[in-house]
Amino acid sequence: SILPKLIVLDLDNTLWTPELYQIRKPNCPKANKEIRLFPGSISILQHMADHREEWQSTQLAIASRTNKAHWARQLLEDFEINGRPIRSLFPYIEIRTGSKKNHFANLRDATGIEYRDMLFFDDDANLNLEEISHLGIMCSHCPRGLTSALFVATLQKYESLKAQHERNFMGYILSAVSLGLEEAQEVDEGRVTTGTIKFFNPTKRFGFVKEDNE
Template sequence: MTNRFRQPSLTRLHSSTPSTILTTLESLTSLQAVPKVIIFDLDNTLWTPELYQIRQRTAPVVNRDIRLFPASREVLQFLNDIEPSHPLYQVELAIASRTSKGAWAEQLLNEFTIGTSPLRSFFRYIEIRTGSKKQHSTAIRAASGVPYSSMLFFDDDARMNLGETSQLGVMSCHTPRGLTTEHFVKALHKFSELKAGHDDQHWMGYILDANNLQIAEPMKQVGTKCSGRVKFYSPTKRFGFVVDETTGAEYFVHESKVPSGMKLQTGDKVDFEANTDEQGRPSATLLRGASSTAPKDEMVAMPCFTMSQPFAALLLNGIKTVESRNNPMFQDIKPGTRLLLHCGRKDWHDLESYKTILKEKGISNNEIQKASSLRPKYDRGCVIGVVTIGKTWMANENELNSKNLQNRVLAPASGIGKFCTEIVEAQWLNEPIRMRGNPGVFTVEIPKKSVPERV
C-alpha cells in the first residue's frame, strides 16, 4: 500500500520524460489529462517582491512598488483566451496565499489588470490568510468539490508550502524565481503523463522542480561575486538560502560560511561568493551584509519564544503574569531562566476578552490601551523583551474556571491552554531587534547591550 504521507520516489518523474519536451503554451493542446483546479501562490510566484518585504505603512502601488512576473500575464491571458475545444478550457483557477498583509493582497488583486480585466476576475477561488497551505487547499477542495489529486499548485516555497500540500496528494511545482512559462507548461505535461488513465483517487502528491522537469538553473560560475537577499535562514538549524538578485538563483548557505557576528534575517541584502558544496549543490560564502557585524564577544545567545499582540505588551507591562499554551513548551526549562520575547507579526484573534477582564478589575479604557500598546519603535516582527519564567504546570478544571487564573492569563477558561507558566519578571529590551520568529522555543543571538540587567 502506498504511504500517502511519504513523497513518492522521483525516479518515476524522470523515467518517461523526453529530453526535449515541448515548452510552449501551444503545446498544451496535446494534453491527455488535465487538473480541474490550478492554484497559484501570490508572493514571489505571481508577483514580486513578497509583501512582507515592502516596509511602508501605506499599500504598495502596482507597477511601482510591486509588479507581476511577465509569465503571470502571459499564462493568465492564455488561459482566458483559449477556445472551448482546448483541454484546459474547463479548468478553474485559484489563489492560495499565506500572508499577514491580506488587505494589501486583496487591494492589489483589484488594481493589477491583465488587458482590461482586474487580476481578481481570473480566479474562481481565493484563499488569502495566515496559516498552513493545507488549510488553504482544504478550503479550495470544499468550495470546488475537486479532489486533491486533480489539483496542480505553483509556489516558490518548497521547504514548507509544497511539502504541506504534497501530504494531501496535491501535485505541486516549485517556482523559486516566480512563475515562468517553462515551469507552467512542463508541469502540465508532467501532470498529464502521470494522471492519464487513472481516476480521481490516484495519488498525485509529487513535488516538481527544476531537476525532475529538466529546467536549466541560471547559476553563476564558481567564485563569482554576487549580490542578493536572504530568502530564509534558521539559527537553530544553522543553514538557509540566499537568492541572487540578477538571476534569481538560490544558493544554500551553511552557518560555517557566515562571517562571525553577522546576523541574518529574511530579506537582508548580502554580498556572497558563488560556490558548490560537497554534495554538488550551489552554495554561498557570505562576504558581508546589511545586518550588524558586531564582534562575537559582544553578542549573547538566548532562548526565545514568540507571542502575539496585545499579549506581548501586556506581559512586558506587568499586566499579564501567566502564559498558557496547549503544548508543554516551557516544561523542560528550569525556573529562573531568562527568555527573549519575540512579538509575532499577526495579532491574537480575540481582541475583546482581555479588555472585559481588565474592565472588571476597574481598569479604564485609556489604561487598557496604554498597557496593551507597544512602545515607539518596538514593532511586530521584533524581539522586544526578556522574561524570567517560574514554574510550569498543567491546570486542572477548577483552576481554569477560577477568576484568579483567568485574571493572570487575561483569558476566559475557553481561551486558556492546558499548560501554564508563571512569568516572574518581564522587561523591555534596551532596543528592539528585528528578526523572524520560529515555532516553540528557539535560540537567537543579539547584542549584549540590548539585554537589560535583572531587576
C-alpha cells in the same frame, strides 16, 4: 489533453515580486511600480484569458499565507489583463495566515474538486509544498517566480501521470531540475540563441518561444 480541474497559485514570489512583507510603508504598494507580476505570470494569465474555451474545464485559485491580506486583495484588483482585474480570473481566493492545509481544505469544500485533480505552484518547497504534497496534490516549485517553461513542463508531467491511471497518487513536488528543464537552444546560420516559452496550448500541443535577445 488531461488538465487539472483546479490550478492554485501562491502570490508572493510566485505570481508577483517582491514579497509584501518586504514593503516598508503604511499604504498598499502600487501595482506595476512597487509590486510587479512576473513575466511568466503575465504570459500564462494572458493566454488563459484569451483562450477560455480551451481551459473551460480548469478553474484558478489563490492560496496565500501573507499577513497583508488587504494589500493582496487590492493588488488583485489593480493588476489587469485585457483591461480587467486579474481578480476576475480567480473565482476562489484563500488569503490567510497559518498552514496552507486549511486553504486547500476550504478550496476542496468550495469547489468539490478532489486533491488529486489539483495543481499547486509555490516558491516555498520546505514548508508549503512539503505539507500540501502530503495531501496528494501535485506541486511545482518556482523559487524565482512562475515561468512559462515551468508551467508547461508541469502540465505535461501532470498529464502523463494522469494518463497512467486517473486515480493515480499525485502528491509529487516537481522542480525545474526534476523536470529536466533547460533553456531552449537552436543553431541558425552559426548563431546560438536562447529563449523562453511564451505560452503553451494544451489542447493543440504547441507554443511560442521568445528569444531572450528580443
